Amino acid sequence: MTAPAPTAAGPVEAYPEFLDCLAAADEYAATDVALRLLEEGxxxxxxxxxxxxPAQEQVGRWWQRNVxxxxxxxxxxxxSERAVAAVAAHTRVRPHLGxxxxxxxxxxxxALPARLVGEVLRLRGWDVAFLGASVPAAHLVSYLHRDDAHAVALAxxxxxxxxxxHRMIEACRRADVPILVxxxxxxxxGRWARRLGVHWAGDATAAADLLADERRLHRPPSEDLDHLADDEYPGLVKSRADLIDTGLRDLTARVPSMADYTTAQFDSTVSDLGHIVDFLTAAVYVDDDAxxxxxxxxxxxxxxxRKVPPRTLDRVLDVYAETLHDFPRAHRFLHAGRAAVRS
Ligand code: B12
Known part of the structure; x- marks a missing residue:
């Protein structure tokens, strides 16, 4: 059977309409847009x-800008999840690959980005087991043992x-199943995947190509983590709670309006400080200030x-740089971070 030729009204033309459906939280209209495109070939x-x-990326930008x-x-x-499910239900492909x-x-x-990848692999004929969000390493590994998988794709x-x-990748490696991330x-x-010594695919199409290349799949790049010998990473993990406390104490002393913060505003500040520490720790782990x-x-x-001036962030980074004077790499990254705030 030959597929009908795509008409002019492709995804690009349908995109504004689909975004409107997301804005209106109208799953029926969104599904109609997606299914109409399929019908048009x-x-x-x-x-x-x-x-x-791309619609989901736009959703992210609107969230990021507080729109x-x-x-x-x-x-x-x-x-969007409903639209993915509708497309999947409309296109049944019998698996003929592993x-x-x-x-x-x-x-x-x-989970949605991983789901999109899973659906594309299914469309290419792979027999996909989609496990969804946040799977504990031990459970994933026992699933892999049970399932005799051709490969595992981690998001x-x-x-x-x-x-x-990285810990998850190492656990899968012990199960001797080829991994792509x-x-x-x-x-x-994908530069940080190379640091961790694992195959990376930029999108679902590249993932499908990689899975089909058996020789490449079984030859992961070698990991490049010699810098971890300096023990800065475990030191930062141990100091996480103290760093958040230090940041919070300093902000409370310097930003008078914090006295009137609602519980939600206070929680969000704690969460922001946690993210600063966690991103710094991850940067030290892969040794990349970028x-x-x-x-x-x-x-x-x-x-x-959210109308918070950049100097507040600059101040937090300065306090962390002072606190972490015995952590040369973290110290350097914090200074690079301060330069990024001012640029
Ligand atoms: C929806 C969403 C959520 C939902 C997810 C629900 C779900 N069911 O998926 C929820 C509410 C849970 C969420 C939570 C958070 N989110 Co969020 N989220 C998003 C959003 C808007 C869309 C995700 C999506 O569907 N993207 C569409 C896909 C297609 O894009 P993609 O990721 O680039 O995927 C492509 C490739 O990367 C690749 N790919 C992706 N995964 C995989 C996997 C494999 C194996 C392979 C081979 C390829 C591959 O192929 C895909 C298709 O081409 C993104 C924005 C964005 N740009 O993605 C933010 C975004 C990722 N989130 C963000 C943040 C900050 C968070 C939170 C920290 C917010 C908070 N303060 O709590 C939490 C963290 C939760 C956690 N621990 O995981 C930020 C991350 C910023 C950063 N600096 O890293 C983003 C970028 C939003 C933004 N613009 O600021 N989020």
Whole structure:
């Protein structure tokens, strides 16, 4: 059977309409848009990757700029999930390739990107077991043993989770199953996956190509983590709670308006401090100041949209640099972070 030729009204043209459906939290209309494209002959893979995926990125930008609330983001993501499910139900492909287990790392709640990858692999004929969000390493490994998988595809959306990702990768390695990873957590070009000595795919299409290349799949790059010998990483992990306390004490003393913070504002400040420490720790783990400075640039935007001046962040980084004077790499990264705040 020959597929009908794609018409002009492809994902690009349908994109504004799909975004409107997300904004209106209208799952029926969103599903109609996706199914209409399929009926017009647009391949399901393109609907997933050129319509739903970029719409979710836009949702993220609106959340980041405080244009959308967390509730609006949750509602939109639910609608996208429904659209993915509708596309999947509409395109039944009998698996003729091996079993691929697709899973989010422990502590990773961004299941939709991994789901999109899983659906594309399914469309390419792989027999996909999708495990969803935050799977504990031990459970994943026992699943892999039980399942005799061709490969496991692990997703990580947040760079601060990289040390955990590495432990998960090591656990899968012990199960002797080829691993590939993906998601924005590994950096724009997958550079932090190379540090951890694991294959990386930039998107679902690249993942499908890699899985089909048996020789490459069984030859992961070698890991490059000699810098961990300096013990800065475990030191930072041990100091996490103290660092958050120190940051909070300093902010409370210097920012008079904090006295009037609501519980939600206070919790959000604690969470921001936790993210600063966790991103710094992850940057030290992979020895790349760019991990930290790109996070700081992102945080400046987030704080700016919430009317928090950049000098508050600069001050926190300064306090951490003073506290961590015995951690040369962390110290250097904090200074690079301060430069990013001012740029
Ligand atoms: C929806 C969403 C959530 C939902 C997820 C629900 C779900 N069911 O997935 C919830 C509410 C749980 C969430 C939580 C958080 N989120 Co969020 N989230 C998003 C959002 C808006 C969309 C995710 C998505 O579907 N993306 C669409 C996919 C297609 O894009 P993608 O990730 O680039 O995926 C492609 C490739 O990377 C690759 N790929 C992805 N995964 C994999 C896996 C494999 C194996 C392979 C091979 C390839 C691959 O292929 C994909 C298709 O081409 C993103 C914005 C964004 N740009 O992604 C933010 C985003 C990722 N979140 C963000 C943040 C900060 C958070 C929180 C920390 C917020 C908070 N303060 O609590 C928490 C962290 C939770 C956790 N521990 O995991 C930030 C991260 C910023 C940063 N500096 O790292 C983002 C970028 C938003 C933003 N613009 O600021 N989030």
């Amino acid at each position: 647009v391949p399901a893979e393109r609907v997933l990757l050129d319509l739903i995926a 959308w609330s967390v509730a609006q983001e949750h509602a939109a993501t639910h609608v 079993r691929v287990v697709v899973s989010c790392m422990d502590g990773e709640w961004h 990580c959306a947040l760079p601060m989770r990289l040390p955990h990702a 993906g998601g924005r957590g590994f950096g724009p070009d 991990l930290f400075t790109s996070f700081i640039a992102w945080m400046v935007e987030v704080l700016d949209s």
